[in-house]
Amino acid sequence: MAHHNIQRGIVSVRAQSDVNQIVANLQKAFSDFQAEHKKQLDDVKAGLPASDHEEKLSKFDREISSLQAAVDEANLKIASAQMGGPAGGIKDKEYTEAFKAHMKKGDIQAALNKGADDEGGYLTPTEWDRTITDKLVQVSPMRQIAGGVSTSKNAYTKLFNVGGTASGWVGEADARTETATSEFAPLTITTGEIYANPAATQQILDDAEINLESWLAGEVQTEFAKQEGAAFVSGDGSNKPFGILTYVTGATNAAKHPFGAITLVKSGNANLLTADGIIDLVYDLPSAFTGNARFIMNRKTMAAARKLKDGSGTYLWQPSYLAGQPSTLAGFAVTEVPDMPDVAANAKPIMFGDFRQGYLIVDRVGVRVLRDPYTKKPYVLFYTTKRVGGGVVNPECLRALNVAA
The missing domain is CATH 3.90.1690 (phage-related protein like fold)
Structure with missing residues (x-):
């Protein structure tokens, strides 16, 4: 039992390390997405064609979706490793x-x-x-x-x-x-x-x-x-x-x-x-x-939601910032x-x-x-x-x- 617990601990640590790197890549991808989206909006205001940016935005969006899926999968692996198997052995051997x-x-x-x-x-x-x-x-x-x-x-x-x-409603003696x-x-x-x-x-x-x-x-x-x-x-x-x-x-x-x-x-x-x-x-x-x-x-809807901004220009969608946390929209978790x-x-x-x-x-x-x-x-x-x-x-x-x- 102790050997299995050690193995699960090693798997959990490795998975944690992997997801931290993925989260970092996800944040960078979303930062690139925001920069490209800003350029597109600026061009629209200037009367220039917005289509020039669509391919780049689609590329960043695919990368964000892929990285977010990898974060979710890594989080499941961490939870699975921490959870372990059933206690007490096989119930009906x-x-x-x-x-x-x-x-x-x-x-x-x-x-x-x-x-x-x-x-x-x-x-x-x-x-x-x-x-x-x-x-x-x-x-x-x-x-x-x-x-x-x-x-x-x-x-x-x-x-x-x-x-x-x-x-x-009643009185005491009613x-x-x-x-x-x-x-x-x-x-x-x-x-x-x-x-x-x-x-x-x-x-x-x-x-x-x-x-x-x-x-x-x-x-x-x-x-x-x-x-x-x-x-x-x-x-x-x-x-x-x-x-x-x-x-x-x-x-x-x-x-x-x-x-x-x-x-x-x-x-x-x-x-x-x-x-x-x-x-x-x-x-x-x-x-x-x-x-x-x-x-x-x-996923297609997530791509559209990533472009939404509130009145102050802040994106409603935010990527994961820590291992174990999902991406959010308006402050709430998003599940694909x-x-x-x-x-x-x-x-x-x-x-x-x-x-x-x-x-x-x-x-x-x-x-x-x-x-x-x-x-x-x-x-x-x-x-x-x-x-x-x-x-x-x-x-x-x-x-x-x-x-x-």
């Missing part, structure tokens, strides 16, 4: 070893039967579930910022108090008449099934010293994260999560939540972002939710979510708020794996499924920017 043997050879062992499925699949051991979930968190931005819960049921239901409780009672409304988030089907040759499984846990998690994470990412943003709820954008005013789930829809704030321009629109978005959110609030947007829409008329390219309280991801406990050595010989397919749901649980702590005048 017998089942884990039996499952591993089945994946390599296909033998059905007695210890594995407790995970048997009518279709021939088997529940992965707890440690494998945790490994896959940890990897999904690392690559899925919505999982990093949203709330999460695990359930053994097909759905998760939460009750909401929609008011109705009455009260009144009679206390009965008051109205609160009413509650349920909200149910169902799960849909997501799958991946990685393949390996039987010879690799027989001969190589392959870490099956790490290999399987690495294979499924890309496909799971890709499908989840799109669903958490705009999913229609049909065998998948309800996307967060479907709850905004005027969208398909605007009336789904007992507390109503997510409020829209106009950008101030029919086709573009404006600094005033971003500031309006921030201050439209109740102060009770700003402590953990952040922005989400895609690739599946958010681009800036366009009537689009909703930016959301702001406390996503930990606002959006809930529901994981049904148990990743299932079906070993299939027959369909695609000489490959062994590992048909891996996981049930995932998602939905807004509190629209009051979220706001969406609508590109409109």
Whole structure:
């Protein structure tokens, strides 16, 4: 255990050193971006063509985006190294070893039967579930910022108090008449099934010293994260999560939540972002939710937001200045979510708020794996499924920017 702690400490120190250098490069890139943007604005005022600067600005913007992504990745590595692995060893060693043997050879062992499925699949051991979930968190931005819960049921239901409780003032000896009672409304988030089907040759499984846990998690994470990412943003709820954008005013789930829809704030321009629109978005959110609030947007939108200035000429967007800190917009953290829409008329390219309280991801406990050595010989397919749901649980702590005048 001490050896592993030392190793994690070394990894953490190295990652810290790397991210410090990246942060320095990021600050320089943004300084160059500001200088070039100033030249462009000066040329516009002088009546000169602004297009001469677009290529340089695009280059700096790509560099900033790349460096910021590297900072975020390094921060995750630092956190992962500091977090360490599960304490107390493998929770179910017998089942884990039996499952591993089945994946390599296909033998059905007695210890594995407790995970048997009518279709021939088997529940992965707890440690494998945790490994896959940890990897999904690392690559899925919505999982990093949203709330999460695990359930053994097909759905998760939460009750909401929609008011109705009455009260009144009375004197010391006055009679206390009965008051109205609160009413509650349920909200149910169902799960849909997501799958991946990685393949390996039987010879690799027989001969190589392959870490099956790490290999399987690495294979499924890309496909799971890709499908989840799109669903958490705009999913229609049909065998998948309800996307967060479907709850905004005027969208398909605007009336789904007992507390109503997510409020829209106009950008101030029919086709573009404006600094005033971003500031309006921030201050439209109740102060009770700003402590953990952040922005989400895609990379193209981030490029547009980097050019916004307040009334004193200060850029609203600021890069990371310390390892472990994200870039900020108007003083709040920014998370890149690739599946958010681009800036366009009537689009909703930016959301702001406390996503930990606002959006809930529901994981049904148990990743299932079906070993299939027959369909695609000489490959062994590992048909891996996981049930995932998602939905807004509190629209009051979220706001969406609508590109409109």
